Structure formats: structure tokens, C-alpha cells
Amino acid sequence: MHIEQAHKTIFRRPESLAETVTHYCPGCTHGIIHRLVAESLDELGLRERAVGVAPVGCSVLIYNYFNCDFLEAPHGRAPALATGFKRIRPDMIVFTYQGDGDLASIGMGEIVHAANRGEKITVVFVNNAIYGMTGGQMAPTTLAGQITSTCPHGRDTSVTGYPVRMSELLATLVTPGYIERVSVHSPMHIIRAKKAVRRAFEYQTSGTCFSLVEVLSTCPTNWGLTPTEATKWLEKNMFSYYPLGCFKQPDSAGVR
């Protein structure tokens, strides 16, 4: 073997990720999802014209972990900020990174209308079925029967309704072009998730459509499980209610 080949770098920190230690809990998948976004920005050469919009919630400090410009939005309003920015700077790449409390609860209005207007933005929607940062309260995505600090006897759907399936809901709209649900609880699923995230940015880069990737994610701390148990819990409990797959994509004729 040649020396040159032996020293070839085959895996490194994406340039779009800052060299910073994150505050995320052990076993939390935000780190993986951050990496998928960063790799996509790197591969498509978008870092220098990207602006991210941070949510409120566990990933509120995301701007410390990325090596691109960022705005910090009020609770749930990231799609509105992204809209204001992108309308004025259509040449820039604008993405929001939002959790389920942020996007599906307080920000339900903003995401539905941004999607319906077909804003040429990319939304990374992280669904872990619980409010993480505030300490494990019920989210709109909390599963029926799931125990949280504000539904200590399990989510009672006769009182709180059923968990909201955001991808399916948004896919009923005519305008949004690309909506896919993925998971990052296993290496195989991470590879698939990466493809979806990259595709979402490609649709924005080509000016094709609004794109959203829903990522099923773990919250070992607030689920009260070890990281390994959490990945198993996700597969066992979330897949049946939140099926993976592409709900919407621009067809070959570009008609949505």
C-alpha cells in the first residue's frame, strides 16, 4: 500500500459544523441530525450562502454548533422568519430546524402557511414525541398512552386528542413539494435520512419547492430510558403511528 493512500482522510468534521462540544444529553440524536444537515450543506457547497433559523427548545443553541449564519426565532415562528428572509434574499439558502413542540404546537400556524405558500425553504423537523428542554411535558406528538410529566397516567386521547402527524397533515396541502419522514435510530436509517435531508436542500437550491424532512428522534432523558433502550422504544412505538416514507415529492413534470 502506498503511504499516500494510507494517510487519506476518509471521514472528518463537516466544514459546516463548528468545532464545539454540544450541550445535548447522551443518546440524544440531535447531534446526528445536525451532522446530516452540515454534510448536506458541505456537499452542495451551500455553507457560505446558508442562513439557519434556530427554534426554541433543546436545539435553541444550534447556532453555536454550525459554521454558517443563523437567526434565533421566537417559539414556533421560525417559518415566518425564514419567509421574511427568503423573500428578500431568494439567492440564499434558508433552513429552519425545529422540534415538535416548536413546530407542531405553538408554531402550527406558521408552518402550515409557510408550506402552503410554497416558501422555497427547507424545514428539518425533529419529532421525539415530547417536550425536551422544559423537562418532558406532553407534546402534540406524544403518543396515546405515553407517560410524560403533564400526562403522568399516560396521554388520554379523550382529553387531549390524538398525536398530530405533521407530515401527513402538510401533505394534504396542494403547494408544498417535498415531505418525507425518516428516522435516525439506526445506521441504516441514518443513511436514508441523510439522502432525504440532502434532497430537501437540492429542491431549495434548484428553486423547486418547499421541502420538509421529519426526523424521528430519541429523548432518553425524558423518556426515562438508556440510549440503547430509547432506540428500541422508538422503533417499537413510533413507527406504527409515524410511518416512514415520502409523502410528497415533485413529480417528473414538476407538477405538485
Place this chain on the structure above:
Amino acid sequence: MARILMKGNEAIAEAAIRAGATNYFCYPITPQTEVAEYLARRMPEVGGVFLQAESEIAVGNMLFGAASTGRRVFTSSSSPGISLMQEAISYIAGAQLPCVMLNIMRGGPGLGGILPAQSDYFQATKGGGHGDYRVLCLAPSSIQEAVDLTMSAFRLAEKYRNPVMIVGDGMIGQMMEPVEFPDTFDAGDPTANEAWAATGARGRKPRIIKSLFLDPLKLEENSLTLHRKYEQMKAEEVRFERYKINPKNELLIVSYGTMARICQTAIDELEREGVSVGLFRPISLFPYPEKELREEVDAKNIESILVIEMSCGQMVEDVERVVQGVKPVRFFGRTGGIVPSPEEAKEQIKNLLKKSARAKVGRTTGSVSKRARKG
């Protein structure tokens, strides 16, 4: 440039464009919807951005995102809509971004009515949203002044990187007057904003536009930076008008916006009747012209101050703060969308002057009720 007869709302909309604010986000609400209708036609002509949002909550946050580009951004609304924007206004102030908002006030609280009022004074000048922040607030009393102040507002917003609010009322928005736009207007160099705007981390470190500071020392530092800006505004941006103030006056009227305009008519008519009254009109509601008003209040000939507002009494609290009890402050207000007539204002003034004359005759008893409320 020639004078054009224009409706207030449309004149303000045109002024924003001429000041270089070609990015407008809105949600319809009476009595300012003509701003949106005018700009829906006009923005495409100047290659600008016009977007009707799903709510004023979204509008405020679109403005936040849009201002982050460093370009000039504008919105307009009326009282309940401005309430919905308070979240974003607090964030925009916290993140130190420039933007201009127009509030064509209507009667409240709640859904209230659609007729003119000045009952958002507290909200506009004392915060409205959460946190230690202020909004630079300008109150025109004619359509020409609304045009001039709107254009200046964009320069001020960028000078301080702070929201600037123009407060008019349904009367300013709906009436028509001849206006003149300046032939040339130097809106300032928008490329200067590239120093702080989010433009993409090309050849520089990433920029973060935010209002979150988890370290209390950093948050305090941010709040103190804001505070210093507000102190600078107090030193440099105070605006007011003195109208027919002279040493013969015994009574000083303090009024702003549409109400001040009506007071001017009342003062003119009283002058013809041989009664001399002066008016002090704050134009900047924040920063409030404290020193200047106090000088007028301290004039020996002034025996009392009458504050007239289209509210149950909001600015009167600022006047009382300035007067500090050295002279009686009286108040007259109508609200709910009722615009007092010059006759009504005259009656109030005459009654006060009569009372004052009686008080002079039997001064020994001396106790004066601080406020005579009516309406």
C-alpha cells in the same frame, strides 16, 4: 415636486417606498388596510416584496427575518394587530434590528371599534412586549407630517438598529390632504447594514442574530447596550412643536397627533375671541420632550396644564411625571372612537379658565383637584 391630494394611508405607503423600504409584510385590518392595498399594486412596480401573511404574529416575525437581511422593511397595522406583533417587536428590539411599523390606532380594548383613538399610547411608549426595551415612537398630526416622519423613520431605525413606530389614528389614515414628496431623499447607505446583517458566512465568521443570552451577565450587557441607545435617543431625537405659546397664556394645553390638530383649531378660534392659549405638541412620544415641556410649564404665567387626548388618560401620566406636582394638571379625554370637536375642546378650555379666574378671587382655600375628568 407638485402637491398631490392623497389619503393618509396611501401617502404613508408611498413615503415608505420613497425611503427605500421596498419590503412590506402585512395583514389587513381597518382602518389602515389601504396601506396594504396601495402597496400590493405599487411594490411590483418598484421590484419590491409584498406579502400578505396569515396573521400579525407571522407579520411581526417575517419582519424580524426580513430585517436580518439588512434591507429596509416596513409593516402597518392597527391596534389589535399591533398587539399581536408585540412578541416580535420585543425580539427585534432585543436582537437590535431596524424596522418601521405604522400603527393607525383605533378604539379598544379588545376588538373595540374601527374609529380613531389614541388609546395605544402606553403600549407604544412603555413597551408592549416583554423585557427592557423601548420603541422610538413618532406621532404626526397631518398627512404631510406623516409622510415626512415615515421617511425619517427608516433613517432613525438604521441609526439605532431599533424598531421605530409611527402612531397615527383612523383620522390620519382615512382623511385626504395635499402632500408633497421630496424630489430627492437620501435614505442613507443600505450597504452599511452589511456590517451586521446575515449575508452568508463567506470569508468571515458566522453571524448570529439573536436575543438569547443565557449568561445573566451577557443579558445584562445587552440590556445596558439597549439602554444606552434609548438614552442617546433622549439626547438626540426629541421632537415637538410649540403652537401660539406666549407670555399672556395662563393655560398650557398638551396634546398630540389628531387631537393636537383639533386643539390648534380651538386655539385659533379662541384667539379671535380674545382668549390666548398655547399648545405644546410632543411629536416624539418616546423619547418624550421632557425638558422642553418642563420649560413651558415653569413659565411664570402658566397656572395650569390641560392634557387633551383621545383616550381615558394615558399621555397625561407622562405630563404629570414632567410637571412633578408643581402646577395642577387637568385632563380631558374622549375615547371609544369619538373625536372631540374644536367646540368641545374650546368649552373645556373656557371652563378651566373660568375656574382659574374664580380660584384667583378666593385663593385662600386653594385646594385644586388634580384632574377634572369628563367624557
